[in-house]
Amino acid sequence: MEERLVAVWALELTGAYANAEQIARALIAEDSTNVDFRGMLGSLAAERGETALADSVDRWLAHQTGDHVSWTASYYRARNAALLGRRDDAVARLREAADKGVWMTYVHIDPAFATLRDMPDFVALTALKD
Numbered sequence: 001m002e003e004r005l006v007a008v009w010a011l012e013l014t015g016a017y018a019n020a021e022q023i024a025r026a027l028i029a030e031d032s033t034n035v036d037f038r039g040m041l042g043s044l045a046a047e048r049g050e051t052a053l054a055d056s057v058d059r060w061l062a063h064q065t066g067d068h069v070s071w072t073a074s075y076y077r078a079r080n081a082a083l084l085g086r087r088d089d090a091v092a093r094l095r096e097a098a099d100k101g102v103w104m105t106y107v108h109i110d111p112a113f114a115t116l117r118d119m120p121d122f123v124a125l126t127a128l129k130d
Contacts, residue, residue, distance in 0.1 A: 001027060008040050013111070017044050035061065035069055039076025043112065046083035054080050071100035079112045091121045098125060 042057030078093030
């Protein structure tokens, strides 16, 4: 499963959204409770302008809690908001993820957040801390 998730990420980076979505949907069919699988489905929908699906995934992610979820639901919500151009919402969701212990390396290297790099709140949130 992990290798197929990595394939989804790689296909997304190359713009092969349809292929990535096919794999993501197959992963969801195997484990419908996995936050990464659903989060990536939302990302692929956002990148393709499919706001109804992206918003549906966002609502599902918003209801995921517990130790098994940690920061991932907030991270994908932030990612998907950024891809949809909802910059303020993206930063707010990233703040939630940071409060839950997100690995900031992901935030720094994820191209989904490139459109936020000029926002003072994003800059402050992602500044390196001593």
